[in-house]
């Protein structure tokens with residue numbers, strides 16, 4: 001029991017979120033270097049997809065191979081087991097990121113010092129804020145000219161709706177970048193611009209007014225730093241761990257990931273303050289990580305990595321207890337027991353079969369089609385984890401079978417891709433035609449390509465004018481109002497994979513008109529309400 005408690009306490013499972021190009025991959029790599037998990041820079045492959053290029057989805061294919069390895073990066077640092085969950089930055093894959101965020105216990109938000117808060121950062125942070133996920137902000141690329149520190153902190157508060165407090169503070173910037181004062185550790189770290197240095201030299205400055213500081217960075221910079229720190233102290237609240245853990249306060253660090261500068265400070269503070277596995281809500285109760293019975297849920301599925309084996313890897317976040325190899329677990333949705341002879345645990349660049357994993361960890365389970373995103377596994381208790389909704393897609397096309405001899409393959413392929421969460425399938429009520437809805441346009445190419453290469457099926461698409469899909473909830477399904485709605489809008493009604501009723505509005509205007517006309521019906525933008 002003692003080991004169990006200890007194992008829980010030393011786990012930190014988190015995600016790094018950012019707008020593409022802010023430096024997520026670079027930061028991940030430097031963190032791994034500190035853990036000794038990789039030996040050299042360049043070992044972590046970017047999961048990035050360049051915007052708009054037609055070769056994008058070939059690139060995705062190539063990267064899918066890499067991304068199983070980079071989906072979970074685990075390493076040990078100062079006796080802490082750290083699990084980094086990869087979150088794609090490209091907006092077309094935002095849903096994937098949203099789902100991954102259901103499996104993290106905290107996040108680090110990376111912001112580019114010159115660009116400030118960007119679009120994807122806003123969206124992702126909003127999701128974290130709504131779930132009270134503890135967040136640390138890392139302002140990156142201090143070796144470049146960027147915005148003034150106060151201006152940035154302001155911008156973060158305004159645009160991201162956060163309450164920040166700096167735990168480090170830059171001394172100069174860009175060409176003039178001298179280093180960082182670490183408020184958390186009360187020391188100065190001078191910038192040499194030498195990325196080869198694994199561990200930076202820090203100089204203890206317990207008293208800011210000491211002349212040592214002047215000697216180090218020059219009297220002018222020292223005075224400026226003193227003034228700014230004093231100002232910051234007046235403006236920003238003092239750091240309080242509880243407030244951070246409850247999502248009410250976000251500490252901020254400055255640095256340059258590329259130069260491996262300010263990263264050690266971030267990591268050391270992170271392992272001190274970031275939460276071990278957190279409790280999670282299910283449909284019947286809140287589950288504590290320290291409960292001795294195992295529970296977990298699938299947040300990601302990776303399919304057909306090896307074309308010779310039709311097999312998929314389901315990523316399960318362990319919420320409570322420990323997961324053991326060859327033990328029977330209940331697949332709650334199917335109501336049947338499954339056992340896994342080769343569960344994978346993830347390390348920096350490889351996966352390995354393990355006998356035991358603990359709450360906070362991710363295990364990869366080989367699956368032949370049993371799982372879909374959101375499925376719960378337990379030791380027998382019938383509970384379901386919530387909070388992996390489908391989001392209202394924004395791109396829609398009819399999908400047609402282009403090879404009548406392969407209709408079975410097509411059906412199976414579409415089915416499995418939907419379980420993986422690549423897109424959503426809707427079946428129109430009035431004619432039974434299938435419509436694929438996606439968050440990003442890229443997914444259509446991905447689906448077509450994967451259907452052909454993994455299932456031997458061919459599909460074509462046909463345009464369909466839909467503005468948004470909304471899930472329909474009627475106050476009273478027998479009411480005249482609802483009947484009228486179903487009759488008048490019959491050509492715009494469909495069912496999702498769960499059989500839930502969906503209204504496909506062809507414009508913003510028609511959605512508004514429909515809402516006004518049928519006040520007793522609710523139109524939801526996510527599948528869970």
Ligand code: GDP
Pocket residue numbers: 018019020021022023024025026027046048089140141142143144255256257258259
């Ligand atoms: P991601 O899209 O968020 O994963 O960003 P990457 O880590 O791939 O970084 C995007 C670009 O910014 C790359 O060219 C990096 O070399 C560069 N970069 C990352 N960190 C820094 C930094 O601290 N300073 C500078 N000057 N460039 C950086």
